[in-house]
Amino acid sequence: MLRKSKIQANFVEMVCKCGEGVFRLIDGLPVTDSNPKQWAHRCTACGIQVDITTVYPLIEFKGKSFMLADSLRFERDPGQTSIGKNK
Numbered sequence: 001m002l003r004k005s006k007i008q009a010n011f012v013e014m015v016c017k018c019g020e021g022v023f024r025l026i027d028g029l030p031v032t033d034s035n036p037k038q039w040a041h042r043c044t045a046c047g048i049q050v051d052i053t054t055v056y057p058l059i060e061f062k063g064k065s066f067m068l069a070d071s072l073r074f075e076r077d078p079g080q081t082s083i084g085k086n087k
Contacts, residue, residue: 009061014041014052021045023056025071 013022023041026049032038038051055067 007061009059012056012058012060012065014056016043016046016048018043018046018048023050023052025055 015022021044024044026040026042029040032040032051036053038053039055040049041052041056042049054065055071058068059066
């Protein structure tokens with residue numbers, strides 16, 4: 001059985017240097033196997049691609065950051081829609 005409770009958390013996005021867009025995970029690209037791992041992201045406005053060691057967007061709660069499970073490729077069914085999907 002699962003129990004759910006309401007919390008106050010922050011939705012954290014990384015803003016691109018273009019100032020117009022935010023970075024979203026690029027579906028279909030492999031995770032860079034470095035230490036730490038890196039995920040490819042693309043700006044929703046200008047399209048620049050960068051590798052980031054955290055999957056954005058994320059949730060911040062009580063000083064800790066949590067990546068969204070549906071954005072982590074190794075935990076997601078490839079057929080599912082993800083918040084990280086290109087827009």
